[in-house]
Amino acid sequence: MSIFKRGTTYYVSIYTRDGRRIKQSARTSDRRLAQQFHDELKATVWKGDYTDEKPDRTWDQCAVAYLTASQHKATFSTIQMHVKKLRTYLGGCLLKDITPDVVEEIKARRLSEGVAHGTVNRMLEILRAMLNMAVDREWLAKAPKVQMLPEPERRPRWLTYEEEARLLAELPEHLAAMMRFSLSTGLRESNVVNLRWDQVDLDRKCACIYGDQSKTGQPIAVPLNSAAMAVLQEQSQDSAYVFTYKGRPVTRCNNTAWKKALARAGVQNFTWHNLRSTWASRHAMSGTSMFDLQHLGGWSSQAMIQRYAALSAEHLAEASENVVRDGPNTVPTETVLRTLH
Template sequence: MSLFKRNNSPYWWIKITHNGRTIQRSSKTTDEAKALEYHDKLKASLWDQERLGIKPRYSWQEAVIRYLAETSGKASTISDKTHLRWLDKYLNSLMLDEISRDVIEKVMAKRMADKVANSTVNRTMEIVRAVLRKAAFDWEWLERVPRVRMLPEPKRRIRWITKDEAGRLIRALPSHLSAMVRFSLETGLRKANVTGLQWSQVDLARRTAWIHPDQAKARKAIAVPLSVAAIEVIREQIGKHPTHVFSYKGNSVTQVNTKTWHATLKKVGITDFRWHDLRHTWASWHVQSGTPLHVLQELGGWESVEMVRKYAHLSSDHLTQYVDRFSTIQAGEGSRATFWLHSVK
């Protein structure tokens, strides 16, 4: 028999080892006698499961441990852990079959009470849904998954800057940030791929760089063709750091959203602009220059063309021929225009 107290909980906790499986959960009582009774009932239940073939019950805590083990390669693992830590105080003591829709709604209300954006609430609830779905469909720990409601999120507009604005920003930034901005606008690489770029990932002779699968958001390798301007930026960094392309005072760069970055944006009059918007700017410039969407998809390492269509409205060149074909106004000399009707054959 094992009863113990946790520093962050007023309740007695139990710990049982059964057939090599360690079960640890809250008794949800401060009464030691009742906790002992719960302990004994749980042991009897485990015996029933083994001898009578009754399906065992699993806890949220057990599900989280297995979920993290199976998804350790996800690009969003760090973010997932942040959300799971927040969820711990509400779900840690529950069995999976105790997590009903009502419980989920109460957890959502707690998250909303933190005064965070709807998108943040949704990311937290998506983790709840992901763990429960794995428990039900992959591990068969759960008979059914309760519905997890999502809050409406405003559709964010594509924020990009003009080449004139980019020039002002580049000139005003310190040299190490300026170099990374120039490189981002030439390659469209995400922040982590720029700050983490190593010399071993660059071949100047072949004018290419590459992002390894474990560094890419879609977990697929990305070939990065280097423009003349991108090569110029890289050559400027030679000799500054032994392993990383971009550095600051001899150290590799890990953070770019600094006070200097925000102060410089304000100084040059650029508002509502994040570092990731450099990628939007790169994509927008490409589309405006006539780069086909399927080519942009490959250049940017997007998983599907649907993810690139948000930039399609920035170019209408491919639609011009259809507009001209339909037009009922024929321009004449000077400012004169004559109306004509298409003949119907």
């Protein structure tokens, strides 16, 4: 059949003089227009003027298309950073010339620069997504395989109360306030720095993170406890943004001032995101249910909660004594036997 329909769109099928089959979408749901497209294509093919070769696309064209399609994502700034780095290796390169060997060369160069495996892998994930998009748009016949580097298992890191006190004492006032707010709400860095007063209801003691601001794409209702409210009440409302420095919005928390404060406080192997881990672990150790913690933190699955919450066994110490003979929680053997009988 030379004209057929898939869904609501018509397609045409034509054979060349040498027996090759050409199948194309007519890009219409109108049978009459599809017939016209078929006739014009057939005439072009039989005159010998037709070529089914597609123009070669460059990595730069793919990058522009990918960034345009990713603007709505909460992680857009991170995507931009990785695309910018990839451009130093692939700028001006044709998509068809990006082979597994080229990818391996990029990995080797990044590792030689002292970049951690995890950081390289995040960049490679962006590259893989870009190449898959190129395949979907028929700019590339097949995407090369992008092999990830092995990563050591990440061990959760949380802040002790002693470390918290030392670090707060070393931080500039505006970062100390943002740290206290993060430990009280569990919000991610991007949600804290971008928090606006029109997202906060002080009377109802709650804040709202919109769907386009959250990592999962779902809105998050943030109850404000007494510690979070205390931080907010200290902030000026002269700006649209809650947290400012010298009257201007703070763009990053994990900055040079933060890193220097960590060094002065003697807190090692700790990032701003670990404040969220600390918040989650403290909730878990205080008895907050996994169901409630999932909704408080805006996680899409409980698998992530287990990773963040299983940080300390201190809150299980009393329960662990249950198996100790003559321990404080031991039930006498006679009582157990009477219960069984």
